[in-house]
Amino acid sequence: MGNWERLVWNQRELLLSGLGVTIEICLLAFVGAIIGGLLLCLVRLYVAPLRPVAILLIEFFRATPIFVQLMWVNYVWPEVLGWPNTFFTAGWVALALQSSGYLAETFRTGIEAVPKGHREAAASTGMPQLLIFRRIVMPQALLTAAPSLVNQFTVIVKSSTLVSVITVPDLMFQSQKIVNIWYEPIEVLTATAGIYIAFIFLISQAGKLVSDWLRRTFGLQG
């Protein structure tokens, strides 16, 4: 047990700071992905001239591996666009891009699942299109999308381990740093894997509870 104390417990500040960075980058990426996914989805559904562009982007983000995208954003974007200028930004932007493709499709399924009659009923009471979208379509679409949203967040957390490759000091990075100092990987890497597994397990369980509650409170019966 000496090793566990020396390599894991005594390094807890380093590991916790890494976990902090992991949480931060995942939340940023998640918010970015929701905004990006919503934009892509709305363009795909309602802006006819830009539709092919949106579809191409969605398919590109969905069909490229996250590691490849990370390298691409990290090495190519700064040269071409002059941005992102830090590894941290490159990390969350890449994570957000990938997930925005998936979320765009999730939102689209949610929106298309709203029965047409609901929209027509709202229109017949004289609601303007924007209000129909905000009050009738979006709440139901989000309800359908809730479980997939949580699922996508766990995917982001899993993928976020890769930002350590571009030296973002997340949990994986700090843990590998400890390995490189002491050359004793067993305890640190096992603890790191345990932390990630527990963290992701908790998120998906909490997400399940929340989406069950949402469905029971606001969902249609049956």
Add this chain to the structure above:
Amino acid sequence: MSETLRQSLDLELFWEYRAVLFGGLLFNAGIFACAAAAALALGLCAALLRVSLARPLRWVGTVYVELFRNAPDYVMLVWVHFVLPLLLGVALRTRIEFHPFLSAVVALGLVYSGYFAETFRAGIQSIPKGNIEAGRAVGMSERLILSRITLPQVVRRMVPEALNIFVSLFKATTIVSLIAVPDLMYRVSMVTQQEMRPLPLYTGAALTYFVVIFVVATLLRWASERWRRTVLV
């Protein structure tokens, strides 16, 4: 700006190294095939544990599935490559080292077996009880019921979901470059170090993966839909 843009879209450099780079794709495909086979076999075993009648077996199945389904690919890869050989070495009192290819197959096989287990389980549980009872009534053994009645229906039902998992698995094979399996990404980073021109190389890699994954996934989805329609009544 326009100069760098032109450079990044000028894929001539990528094309120059095509033999080396596309050779790397074979490693992606090889690891994918081995890991997929392992994941399917392990996933089926875990699913059978999870639906078994004995409670302790169900528990083992649940722990196995939650453990690997919630483990990030990269963490698992590093753990299998650097920790597992040491643990095995202690247990067997020898010095063991895993070839990177083996580590990649084991790590990805384990992680994705967790996903497959859930898909198998959902499929198994969607089979009407009456089918299995009918099998028992005509005197079929449990194994025969599994292979003749349950599995054929499960496989047909799980195809769309399984395709998604296969796509994720193929995408995950790109991270094996991080433990020095010479796949496409690994070779791209090697060539980049020599040529000092990351733009066309990484753009080329991204486009290659996109085209390969998109085309293969679309074709498979289309073919499997047709197959399902012909065999599902």
